[in-house]
Amino acid sequence: xxxxxxxxxxxxxxxxxxxxxxxxxxxxxxxxxxxxxxxxxxxxxxxxxxxxxxxxxxxxxxxxxxxxxxxxxxxxxxxxxxxxxxxxxxxxxxxxxxxxxxxxxxxxxxxxxxxxxxxxxxxxxxxxxxxxxxxxxxxxxxxxxxxxxxxxxxxxxxxxxxxxxxxxxxxxxxxxxxxxxxxxxxxxxxxxxxxxxxxxxxxxxxxxxxxxxxxxxxxxxxxxxxxxxxxxxxxxxxxxxxxxxxxxxxxxxxxxxxxxxxxxxxxxxxxxxxxxxxxxxxxxxxxxxxxxxxxxxxxxxxxxxxxxxxxxxxxxxxxxxxxxxxxxxxxxxxxxxxxxxxxxxxxxxxxxxxxxxxxxxxxxxxxxxxxxxxxxxxxxxxxxxxxxxxxxxxxxxxxxxxxxxxxxxxxxxxxxxxxxxxxxxxxxxxxxxxxxxxxxx
Numbered sequence: 001x002x003x004x005x006x007x008x009x010x011x012x013x014x015x016x017x018x019x020x021x022x023x024x025x026x027x028x029x030x031x032x033x034x035x036x037x038x039x040x041x042x043x044x045x046x047x048x049x050x051x052x053x054x055x056x057x058x059x060x061x062x063x064x065x066x067x068x069x070x071x072x073x074x075x076x077x078x079x080x081x082x083x084x085x086x087x088x089x090x091x092x093x094x095x096x097x098x099x100x101x102x103x104x105x106x107x108x109x110x111x112x113x114x115x116x117x118x119x120x121x122x123x124x125x126x127x128x129x130x131x132x133x134x135x136x137x138x139x140x141x142x143x144x145x146x147x148x149x150x151x152x153x154x155x156x157x158x159x160x161x162x163x164x165x166x167x168x169x170x171x172x173x174x175x176x177x178x179x180x181x182x183x184x185x186x187x188x189x190x191x192x193x194x195x196x197x198x199x200x201x202x203x204x205x206x207x208x209x210x211x212x213x214x215x216x217x218x219x220x221x222x223x224x225x226x227x228x229x230x231x232x233x234x235x236x237x238x239x240x241x242x243x244x245x246x247x248x249x250x251x252x253x254x255x256x257x258x259x260x261x262x263x264x265x266x267x268x269x270x271x272x273x274x275x276x277x278x279x280x281x282x283x284x285x286x287x288x289x290x291x292x293x294x295x296x297x298x299x300x301x302x303x304x305x306x307x308x309x310x311x312x313x314x315x316x317x318x319x320x321x322x323x324x325x326x327x328x329x330x331x332x333x334x335x336x337x338x339x340x341x342x343x344x345x346x347x348x349x350x351x352x353x354x355x356x357x358x359x360x361x362x363x364x365x366x367x368x369x370x371x372x373x374x375x376x377x378x379x380x381x382x383x384x385x386x387x388x389x390x391x392x393x394x395x396x397x398x399x400x401x402x403x404x405x406x407x408x409x410x411x412x413x414x415x416x417x418x419x420x421x422x423x424x425x426x427x428x429x430x431x432x433x434x435x436x437x438x439x440x441x
Contacts (some may be wrong), residue, residue: 018220044235083231
């Protein structure tokens, strides 16, 4: 299972997957753009149970041309144009670089819709395809960062001018997605702003071209009738998104893991992760809304966590490369290479928990198992030698000079078993986590 497949969910995931064969964009870039656009479109009547907004703010970070950032946005726009009507084209804005101009834009949208049949509508999506140039101007306004953060939080923002007097927006409905190169990130995304909380509302993802298509390629748009129906459901009446009991318990586990991880990181890196739990909440709520359900299920939380984890991994790489003074970010290692690297650091053999901790934000337990299934040089088994309790899931790297012992590892469907005289038991790919780290990362 690919990283994108782990985060893809519901009608929106199906639509993005169906569009990818005729798109050169990174599927994760299309997914991120789609989440930003769709969440902004449904934000007027869909809220979390604590009345917080569901808008998801994303940033595509990739090198010019080969990152295919614009391609990703265009693919997402094409997928969503029919489902959400004219929202993207009528409510798309760009170039907002000061706090007063942000207030003026949102209050103007509200004023324009006063008396309309559907009521006041201040929804807007900022799409900054040249975010670096806007960041330079934003630094000149001392009010922008605070107002920008408040807009994500759904808190009131206001500004007073001599001409218009007090302008205020009680509940901002602001969507946001932006594009930047890794080199520009290093230059314009300042540490002081990050520590102040300006960037932990964003979900940056590293992107790169997925494929090269012939010059006469014609994009094929998927059937999005299910998404259109879901959007109409979201617009009909106020929708309050709440966790199911199982999803809520899973969310609490994720919160604990995020905070443990933050405690291990330098303050600057940790500052980008301060809103990770709420980001999972918002993404899961939007995904559930695409299924016309106000109850957020565990599967939606898992998909949301996969996306947020990838974003945090991207941030960690961007920040570290910026600190090293590099202008570009190398492509991320494959899941197979990541697993081999960790096993080598553990002397060739490790428990599932040993693998999960350093792979936080890159792979979760299910992804590790699926990846190992296709690797000839890594074997997996269940070890009950520790006595009571759930068995440990073990992984061992088979180096090139070594051959797997005959009948040592048997694969049948997705069940792994070490045949021996010990109390080892078969472990299914879908087996429940054996400790708090398994399945969380």
